[in-house]
Amino acid sequence: MTRLVHRLGWPGTIAFGVVLVFVLLAVLAPWIAPYPGQGAGAPNVAAKLLPPSADYWLGTDHLGRDVLSRVIYGARVSMTNGILIVLFALLIGLPIGLAAGYFGGWIDEALMRGTDVFLAFPALLLAVLMAAALGPGFLNSIIAVAVTWWPWYARLARAEVLVLRGQPYVEAARLAGVSHPRIIIRHILPATGRPLTVQAALDVGPALLTAAALSFLGLGILPPTADWGQMVDAGRKFFPARWWYSAMPGLTIFIVALAFSILGDALRDRKGGANRASA
Amino acid sequence: MNSTAILEVRDLVIRYRARGLFAPRSRPAVNGASFTLAERETLGIVGESGSGKTSLLRAILRLIPVESGSVRLEGQDWLALKGDTLRLTRQRIGVVAQNPYLSLSPRLTIAEILSEPLLAQGERGGPAMRKKIAALLSDCGLPADFMERRARELSGGQAQRVAIARALALEPKLMILDEPTSALDVSVQAQILNLLADLKESRGLSMLFVTHNLKVVAHLSDSLLVMRRGDIVEFGATEQVVREPRHDYTRELLSFGLIGARE
């Protein structure tokens, strides 16, 4: 614990704690949520739109479901969303950036011009178009956002590689006859790990927001599965009189996005262990 | 220089591409360099920044393309090699760079660093390789228990010994040394120069020693080549160049600072 505080600082440690709590909520939702059935989507019309109370800490929605349970169940979808989007984007962007930066020349030109095409569109617009084309659904919305996201990783990876490629120890490996794939895997990839993990952590928040925006527009996950963005949208019709319906999931999005962003900053500024990120 | 040549450079011209469509052709970085390095000899290449010595070195290492000219390594057309043939032929040249902390990966242990060239040439890991690595370290004056350390835990001199051990791993006949002592203290420089002299003797190495410090290289080289602005301004036996430099520039370099105790 003290080591964690030493490495990440207090804000980073707290942010890390918040993220951890939400991950646990997502994993343990059926056991933690006060009304697991309602969290999963079962209506309870007798208790429609009740304000926060001892029975329903965050109030109930228009189908009488406990908002707290819905938020906890929503963590499963929304957190997975944010993390998967970033992972997918890394999976596409990283190899492209590595190849472009390492080999240079026409390979670089071709890959990076292709990347620029994706960057030419406003990200949200592209995501909406993609989501509309693919149709709503959990996986589709992730793909839609990841497609707008990967070019940033490609660019970042390429910039890192350009610096690393000229490092004497990378050159020394080349001069020792080490093959290109091996140099990339053993020398380049580990060193790009740190800046990319930082960027990825910073991006989970925005990715989650974008996914929430898609859900809000009805292009994300379909009801009755709980999703924070979609809850905000549903609660909007009852705002501000029944403010808790959309405010509670909205606040949750805000807290989680903020936590990831602070955690990313802390990872970037963390002390010591330059090779830790790559280990 | 009566024995066979290990490295033969003829009329080598290196020119960096000028940027822009109508940009005038740039001045060559190396303007027709020719020299021969005989087996078991040491050639010192001396020059300052912009002299072309680094370009020459990088071209010989096949890190940058040449415009024209030829390089023969043990009689073979070295510039014609490509792809995997080039990669596997690289084992004939061992390279030591200026700053060992930069040329040794910060992430890998010394054992991993030294096994890299061996693995690249298809050798298998295991106890036999570890034994070989320990022997390399010992040849370079380091104990075997350095294997599990990382470069940053070593002193400058120790790290440079590791870099030399790596260069020797594939038993090259030619060693290319790029300012191998410039980042080191004088007392450590002396240790490294002694080590290089020993290795040259025991392994029958030829050496190409590139530096800006004429005095350092004059001490252990058989012949000297002085470069300035892409041209070779002096090339000859070390004794002769030191005693009767033909170019003013060489004289300037020799007269700086302490006047050597050498006769």
Next chain:
Amino acid sequence: MPLLEVRNLSVTIPTPEGDVHAVRAINLEIEKGEIHGVIGESGCGKTMTGMTLLGLAPKGARIVADSLHFDGEDLSKNAERLRGRRIGLISQDPAAALNPVLSIARQMDDVLRAHRNMSRQARRAEASSLLAATGLPDPQRVLKSYPHQLSGGMQQRVVIAQALATGADFLIADEPTTALDVSVGAQVLALLRKLVSDRGLTVLMITHDMDVIAEACDRVTVLYAGLSVEVGPVGEILQQPGHPYTQALLAALPDAAPHGARLAAIEGSIPPPRSGIEGCAFAPRCPKAMPVCARQVPPKRLAEAHRWLCHLPASAP
């Protein structure tokens, strides 16, 4: 009275792993109008000494000295005020000392405006004449340039001109030629010599390079492990070094041995900066060490104009 007097300076930097003794006991006496070299290998404390004189020692460092005086003023109190007024710094990397996005004219003018009460025109003329004084041909063109348009040697001359513009008469030059080519470095050293004789400057030359000492300095102080172990005129020290470390340092130079012969390397390494020292700091590496060397702090020895610390009497060759 010397222009700079440093007696028994120690600089200790506390770290979580224990105190780092960056400077243990350094004495410096620098007379007005000399170029005084400070030579030593990495870890000898030469750079920390320079930084301390400039009031730039790291935060939290404990600085203790029997005397730390520049021209009668106490440097432990006034270093920051004197820096940039009377004491200037010439660093190793001139490119880092100049702002890459401002023209030389602008950077010279900023310095002059801060330090001299002059009209705009007078400042322009002064900038140009200072650049000329550092041997830059065509100062007008240099004034219009940006740092990247100048060579390393020219940049270093601009840095020297800036130091002069502050009105500094004492320059601390920290490895001023290390980043430069030998021939360019030689010119910069010649310039410093010229400025010393023309303008009565005093220079503290920090270096690891015996060639720089031989080329440019009048007197030299040899540092080892944060201690000043020998001081004297350059000629004497190069010819007849008194301290075994100075002797070993000179013997390790490639110039010292016949062509191809083995060099006299110094075995072992400097004492760890976190440990204390008993007796003579060099004793564990010294070929002439005696039992007493490990126990007692060595006494001062004198020969002609130079002094050193050693248990061996001065007469021993």
